[in-house]
Amino acid sequence: xxxxxxQNTTPLGRMVVYVILIAVSVWVVLPFLWAVGNSxxxxxxxxxxxxxxxFVDYQPSLASWESVLGSPxxxxxxxxxxxxxxxxxxxxxxxxxxxxxxxxxxEFKIPSRDISIWFLSQRVLPPAVVLVPFFVVMVNLKLIDTxxxxxxxxxxxxxxFGVLIMRDxxxxxxxxxxxxxxxxxxxxxxxxxRIALPLSVNGLIxxxxxxxxxxxxxxxFAATLTSREAATLPVYILSSRSTRxxxxxxxxxxxxxxxVPPVVMSLFVQRYLARGLSFGAVKG
Amino acid sequence: xxxxKDRWFKFLLLMPAVLWVLAFTVYPLVAAVRYSFxxxxxxxxxxxxxxxxxxxxxxxxxxxxHSVLITLIYTVVAVGLEVxxxxxxxxxxxxxxxxxxxxRAIITAPLFTMGVAVGYLGVTLFSSNGGLYAHLLAQIGIxxxxxxxxxxxxxxxxxxxVWRWTSFIFLITLAGLGGISEELYEAALLDTRNxxxxxxxxxxxxxxxxxxxxxxxxxxxxxxxxxxxxxLTSGGPGTSTQLFSTMDxxxxxxxxxxxxxxxxxxxxxxxxxxxxxxxxxxMRRQIE
Numbered sequence: 001x002x003x004x005x006x007q008n009t010t011p012l013g014r015m016v017v018y019v020i021l022i023a024v025s026v027w028v029v030l031p032f033l034w035a036v037g038n039s040x041x042x043x044x045x046x047x048x049x050x051x052x053x054x055f056v057d058y059q060p061s062l063a064s065w066e067s068v069l070g071s072p073x074x075x076x077x078x079x080x081x082x083x084x085x086x087x088x089x090x091x092x093x094x095x096x097x098x099x100x101x102x103x104x105x106x107e108f109k110i111p112s113r114d115i116s117i118w119f120l121s122q123r124v125l126p127p128a129v130v131l132v133p134f135f136v137v138m139v140n141l142k143l144i145d146t147x148x149x150x151x152x153x154x155x156x157x158x159x160x161f162g163v164l165i166m167r168d169x170x171x172x173x174x175x176x177x178x179x180x181x182x183x184x185x186x187x188x189x190x191x192x193x194r195i196a197l198p199l200s201v202n203g204l205i206x207x208x209x210x211x212x213x214x215x216x217x218x219x220x221f222a223a224t225l226t227s228r229e230a231a232t233l234p235v236y237i238l239s240s241r242s243t244r245x246x247x248x249x250x251x252x253x254x255x256x257x258x259x260v261p262p263v264v265m266s267l268f269v270q271r272y273l274a275r276g277l278s279f280g281a282v283k284g
Numbered sequence: 285x286x287x288x289k290d291r292w293f294k295f296l297l298l299m300p301a302v303l304w305v306l307a308f309t310v311y312p313l314v315a316a317v318r319y320s321f322x323x324x325x326x327x328x329x330x331x332x333x334x335x336x337x338x339x340x341x342x343x344x345x346x347x348x349x350h351s352v353l354i355t356l357i358y359t360v361v362a363v364g365l366e367v368x369x370x371x372x373x374x375x376x377x378x379x380x381x382x383x384x385x386x387x388r389a390i391i392t393a394p395l396f397t398m399g400v401a402v403g404y405l406g407v408t409l410f411s412s413n414g415g416l417y418a419h420l421l422a423q424i425g426i427x428x429x430x431x432x433x434x435x436x437x438x439x440x441x442x443x444x445x446v447w448r449w450t451s452f453i454f455l456i457t458l459a460g461l462g463g464i465s466e467e468l469y470e471a472a473l474l475d476t477r478n479x480x481x482x483x484x485x486x487x488x489x490x491x492x493x494x495x496x497x498x499x500x501x502x503x504x505x506x507x508x509x510x511x512x513x514x515x516l517t518s519g520g521p522g523t524s525t526q527l528f529s530t531m532d533x534x535x536x537x538x539x540x541x542x543x544x545x546x547x548x549x550x551x552x553x554x555x556x557x558x559x560x561x562x563x564x565x566x567m568r569r570q571i572e
């Protein structure tokens with residue numbers, strides 16, 4: 001469906017628009033294509049940057065993929081990343097959903113908006129400020145280099161965010177259905193658990209995916225709190241960068257492994273994404 | 285309406301999250317302030333109080349101020365470009381031309397890419413030994429010492445940041461544009477055929493709150509940036525591209541100087557508070 005703006009755009013204007021969009025698309029897509037191409041090259045052919053076309057410029061091989069996926073450290077990092085991110089996501093949903101519902105539906109002495117702002121303030125705190133205390137606490141609890149430490153940290157940093165976006169989702173649900181259930185004698189818990197929760201499931205999935213992506217991509221605390229056993233992908237990448245230098249083909253495989261999961265997940269949740277990422281400040 | 289017996293219900297739902305956040309952020313923040321006045325030895329804990337020595341140490345350190353300056357340049361340039369490009373692209377996609385969905389998907393693709401991975405990939409893009417960008421630029425006779433100079437390294441990091449985060453501004457602005465009634469444009473188009481005029485006088489005033497939220501969210505995130513520049517340059521060559529976050533990390537983890545590391549963190553927090561206060565004023569207006 002064209003907008004009236006597009007109908008009022010001159011042919012020259014339309015051409016300019018497409019030229020800009022194609023140029024931007026090339027700029028965005030090029031690094032992805034470069035990584036995919038390099039991941040199928042051997043080390044020698046990565047030295048010629050001009051080798052773009054498989055089978056013509058270079059002979060594609062799966063050697064780099066086999067080399068990375070055959071390395072126990074890489075597989076461990078992949079698994080650690082999944083466990084830490086999924087663990088944090090589950091914790092945020094379990095702790096955050098009830099809190100969000102409570103803020104969306106009930107009045108408190110302190111205005112609900114101010115409680116929300118307080119939650120948000122936790123997200124704004126630069127994590128470097130609390131790096132040392134977290135490290136010391138994890139040493140004392142003997143949690144250094146464990147996935148549990150990462151789950152605790154990622155839950156902490158994403159919970160405020162989760163509460164805000166889920167609160168926004170609950171506010172969208174019509175209260176009429178809930179009131180009808182109350183008249184039929186449902187307890188408050190049943191209203192929350194049986195009615196509000198199932199109605200908001202799409203929004204909750206979006207929230208979960210955003211939390212997953214933030215946890216998956218986190219590097220500062222992962223690099224501080226883990227070294228071997230619980231090292232996640234960013235830590236693995238940073239250490240292979242400093243010990244092995246940069247082999248372009250290996251770098252490409254590592255990059256793709258790290259980038260693909262959250263990017264693919266985000267494709268399924270376009271609808272709430274803008275709202276979620278702006279903490280519900282933008283209705284999308 | 286919920287009755288009196290439900291008074292406890294709302295607290296029961298809210299409290300676990302509140303207590304969790306209190307325990308895991310208030311305590312560390314208080315601890316950070318304590319450490320910043322102490323001398324801390326790994327394995328033995330606080331071994332003595334040193335007054336404001338750590339702070340004097342930080343405030344007189346050229347490296348610290350250099351890292352603050354680099355963080356400031358990085359943030360202002362990167363976020364500035366992201367807002368300009370992101371808003372422009374959102375406006376263009378908002379025209380709903382044939383194919384806009386494909387372009388929208390492409391522009392949002394980098395949204396959730398891992399900073400460390402982007403920085404690492406960036407090495408293979410900007411390297412003068414077979415890097416893609418270096419290679420393409422060489423074809424047209426331009427040679428840029430991307431990763432071997434401070435300016436080059438910082439520029440490369442900023443370009444990658446823009447590549448990654450423009451999608452964020454784009455997405456939020458696009459959602460904001462979706463909230464503007466089509467009729468307003470139609471009315472404006474009766475007076476002018478000029479797109480820029482329509483954007484400037486119809487869309488821009490209505491977009492202002494949305495874009496300022498997106499801008500502030502980006503600013504706050506950008507001050508925290510760690511993975512991308514660390515993976516790309518590790519602060520090098522030398523310490524010329526050291527951001528606050530990478531320097532604080534190195535002070536803490538490589539040199540185990542917890543007193544100084546904490547003092548750096550607290551000082552930085554004070555420095556960015558101005559931005560944060562503006563942030564909350566804006567946010568408070570938006571979140572009802």
